Amino acid sequence: MTIRVKDGLIPLNLLRLPGWDRTLSVILALTILGALGMLGYAIASPRVGERFTEFYIEGLEGKAADYPKELVLGEEGKVIVGIINREHETVTYQVEVAIDGVKNNEVGPVTLDHDGEWGEIVGFTPERAGDTQKVEFLLYKQGQSEVYQRLHLWVDVR
Incomplete structure (x- = not known):
């Protein structure tokens, strides 16, 4: 053709x-x-970024300074504990304060949506005198027995 x-x-x-x-x-x-x-x-598809939680402590002036360093036995030390949820889901947290491994205070439950923020003054009272006592702030996620994050201060108690 x-x-x-x-x-x-x-x-x-x-x-x-x-x-x-x-x-x-x-x-x-x-x-x-x-x-x-x-x-x-x-x-x-929505982008899901890194999943994490911001966990921090501040002095009472709202700065990462001026933490209690010396206390008198029976005196309460205070700091601001803050949590910011960046997990891309609603999370319930629990904060435990321990001095030299002994539970001293507990805060929560605190439930935060993604990007939700929480901050509160949290106190702790040492029960014995001594230098260089480790004050730990332990963050737990609901349903988990393992510590998710931990922070600490060193305090001398007279």
Whole structure:
């Protein structure tokens, strides 16, 4: 079969793609469709960043300074304990205060949505005199018996 062109005839088989060209064209088309599908998925899927909790202590002035360093036996030390939930889900926390490994105070439960913040003055009262007592602030997630995060101060008690 031939097609009439202005200057002559062209055999129709010259207009058809050879077998390998047709195969490459199909592969290219499928690759482009796959890339567009992945791009659509990436745009439509929400990005979940790193999951973590900010846990901190501050002095009563709201700065990372001026923590209690020396107390008199029976005197209550106070700090601001803060939690910011960056877990991308609602989380319930519990804070425990321990002095030299002995539970002294407990705060919570505190339930925070993602990006929720909580801060409160938390007290602790040493029950014995001595230098360099370790005051620990232990953060637990609800349903977990292991400490999620821990912070500490050193206090001398007279």
